[in-house]
Amino acid sequence: MNQEGSKIFSQEPSTGPEPRTEGSEVSRAGDEYRVPLFPVLICSLISALMMHFGFFSFLFLAPLGFVAAAYSAAAAWSAFTMAAVINGIFFVVLRIHYGVGFSSLWIDLLYFTSISLFFTWIMAGGGGARLSGIRTAYRFIIAALMGTFVFVFVILGGRNSSGFAAMIRSQADLLSSVIISSAGADAVKRSLLEQTLTTEKVLEVLGGIVLRGGAVVSMFFLFFVNRRIAFTLVSIFKKRRMPHDLPDFHVPFNTIWFLSFSIAVVLLSRITKLEIPEIIAWNILFVCAILFLAQGAGIVLYILARLTVPPLMRIIINIMIFVIIFSPGLNTIALVALVVLGIAENWLPFRAPKKNGSAPTPGL
16 A cells, blocks of 8 residues: 655755755755855856746756755755846846836746745755645645746736737747648648637637646646756766655555545536636646656656666667657557556555565555
8 A cells, every 4th residue: 555645756855975865854954054155156047047048948947956956955045046136137137138128027037936936945945844844745736836826827917918928829829830730731621720720719728728737737847857857967966876756656545535536526517617616626636647647657667676687678678668758649648557557556555565475455
């Protein structure tokens, strides 16, 4: 049966020359207030710069995570503060340089500052004993939900900003044109798509997806990817072995009831046409699904780590996993299978240590 609580992200790496273990504050007692100014300043500068460079804007949290994982909680919060200030200066300078007004400046500042704040809390803890003692898996949930509120608020607040609205509309236009062009030479199909997939319809669909779990999934993905990149950077530059938390991750057993309840509410809300309960239920459903996805991935990694196979076969397995991840259709099937596997571990102890004698009854 699953362990109550969670170990994924469940522990923070502790600082110092020894490998960090998950579950405690980022820093050890002796290094708790150590703030190496030069690394903190450089990482803060890189984080703020990455926010303004296309693809790299998705990875702007990784430098802040590196500081939290490599040094101390105090260093992590110092890096967040410096990055927020530097980013604000960048935005002001860029708006002056390009002659853009300051009416929507708060939107840009709010997004960077709030998302960086939530991520730093995930990595470093803080906010007193109560907030620091929250398991990291729960910090992910809280931070992702708060990030979703900010994201939706930014979208609603940016509707009156001509620049922001134009950017959103251009993305919808691009998506619509890509789908329509997929019809190829089929004139009938192309005409039908042009009538149904207007920019306004695409914007409506995208808004529905964002509200019904799309934003919270994006936030989970953003935080998780940047956290893993930060750990990888620490292992490379600090020569420190960082924990791989997924193989030990266990979803709290009662999560299955939240998943079941949210599915029921989604179905009832669709029947009764109640939009707000449906939106809330979809977000709860996706949070639960992400947790079970992580548990399913942990099971696979746990099994693969204990397989005794020749090096060539292990390479082939890794290539197959890579192909599945980047194959449309196959990756969807794999994700669903991992979620189902994660749910199944509520009753089937896939990672239970082998014991002599009869196995205990599942669920007891």
